[in-house]
Amino acid sequence: xxxxxxxxxxxxxxxxxxxxxxxxxxxxxxxxxxxxxxxxxxxxxxxxxxxxxxxxxxxxxxxxxxxxxxxxxxxxxxxxxxxxxxxxxxxxxxxxxxxxxxxxxxxxxxxxxxxxxxxxxxxxxxxxxxxxxxxx
Numbered sequence: 001x002x003x004x005x006x007x008x009x010x011x012x013x014x015x016x017x018x019x020x021x022x023x024x025x026x027x028x029x030x031x032x033x034x035x036x037x038x039x040x041x042x043x044x045x046x047x048x049x050x051x052x053x054x055x056x057x058x059x060x061x062x063x064x065x066x067x068x069x070x071x072x073x074x075x076x077x078x079x080x081x082x083x084x085x086x087x088x089x090x091x092x093x094x095x096x097x098x099x100x101x102x103x104x105x106x107x108x109x110x111x112x113x114x115x116x117x118x119x120x121x122x123x124x125x126x127x128x129x130x131x132x133x134x135x136x
Contacts, residue, residue: 016056016076023078031058031076038063038070048074055079 016031023029039047044061051058057077064071102109 013054016051020056020076020078023076025078027078029076031074032066033072035070035072038065039072044072 012033019029019031044063048058048061057079059075059077061072061074064073
């Protein structure tokens with residue numbers, strides 16, 4: 001059993017990070033936070049939201065009084081950092097593939113875009129001429 005001792009949210013975040021780092025991938029541990037008073041439900045929801053937004057995988061915290069001590073408990077689960085790392089590379093890979101495809105097929109793309117560009121430019125010139133004269 002490992003104890004996290006501290007008085008600030010930074011102490012809690014650092015302790016949870018160290019605790020999660022000591023777990024194997026997919027490992028779980030029961031965390032019990034002992035406080036002076038039982039936290040309000042909105043504070044528990046805010047804690048859960050901030051923790052999950054910061055990358056912690058955990059169950060919803062439950063509050064209860066154990067032996068006269070207000071206790072908040074939850075299960076901390078170590079996620080898979082490999083998938084998180086791969087997700088950040090997906091846009092780069094897709095962009096690279098599109099650039100490579102575009103370079104390989106530039107002639108075909110140019111043949112398809114040229115008529116469209118001519119039509120758009122001609123239409124813009126005609127609309128500019130039509131708008132310039134006042135309506136009678």
